[in-house]
Amino acid sequence: MALNRCYCIEDIIEPGMYKARIKVKVCRRWNGNSSPTESVSGISMFLTDSSNSRIYCWIPSHLADRYTEDLEEDKSYEIHNFMISIYISRCKWSVDDKLFMILMNSTIVLPLQIGDCFTTKETFNFQDLSQLDVIEILSRKGTMDFLINKDNEEEVFLDFEITDNIKKISIRFRNGLASLCNNSFNILNDHNLEPTTISISSCKMQFNRYTNDIVLIDMPSTRYFINYESQQDTILRQRYHEINNTGTSLFKDNF
Structure with a gap:
């Protein structure tokens, strides 16, 4: 992966380590990756970019404290060095999503300056009534x-x-x-x-x-x-x- 490249979410088409940058907005964040009745396991987020593409992002539980104040809902960030993995059925949020992002110990998160911040519309993945959006x-x-x-x-x-x-x-x-x-x-x-x-x-x-x-x-x-x-x-x-x-x-x- 090109080190200085700034990716868009739609550019992420295969799993692997991405040492490049991505500029995103945290449109949704919550503790855990499951229902309210199950134990908390890390931090889950939906990230959107300037083209209104969306990706699910997971922070493992052992890194949750590190990112508690670094990634706030409705704020924009530049993220360096992250992993993209293939969805597994138990944590899949959409029938169409095939990949999701994982933040690691080596991930760098930088808040975007006011001039670099962007406004995105809420992003949905609408399906029939049996689906999640x-x-x-x-x-x-x-x-x-x-x-x-x-x-x-x-x-x-x-x-x-x-x-x-x-x-x-x-x-x-x-x-x-x-x-x-x-x-x-x-x-x-x-x-x-x-x-x-x-x-x-x-x-x-x-x-x-x-x-x-x-x-x-x-x-x-x-x-x-x-x-x-x-x-x-x-x-x-x-x-x-x-x-x-x-x-x-x-x-x-x-x-």
Whole structure:
């Protein structure tokens, strides 16, 4: 690998050691590489670059303390000397992603100066409802509630439904994300675009064995965006208005 070369994420097409540079923004960061119920294993991040490409990045647990303050969410950095590895199934975040980045003891992380920082749009890898990144129409807004989980702890949750204009699926956000999302729903009003779309990144599909339904739940990496402008958002709205123009409405729940 050329030492002085500055890579873009889309240039990374094979595994190996990269001694060159890459300029990225930390668009998402969370402890661990799994669900909230499993033990923490290092630090996980999604990195984006100026072309809005995205790559998953993992910091091993023995290096986590070193990078705790060096890599902050929503800030830009230049990273030198990193490893690219092939995804294994248990940590894969997207069906299309084949490679991910690993930071090492020899990795150098430098904050970008103000003039070098860049603004990127939130990057998704939208798939069907069974995948991890989804954008759909909000069809039913639920109310906050709580339950006692398997650890005998009180857990706040918010249930709501989304639709792709054909089928609906249930979403459950828990604790802090539930409160944040509920506040977002409460400020929706008649001045918002119709319909209301919600983009959810890095959620987990779970099968409810009691109801035989699929529900998407949040993870430490989950973020949501209401009426976020994207190509997929435009397509979804066009489909919605085409259906409504025929006199058919899929939205029976008022909120």
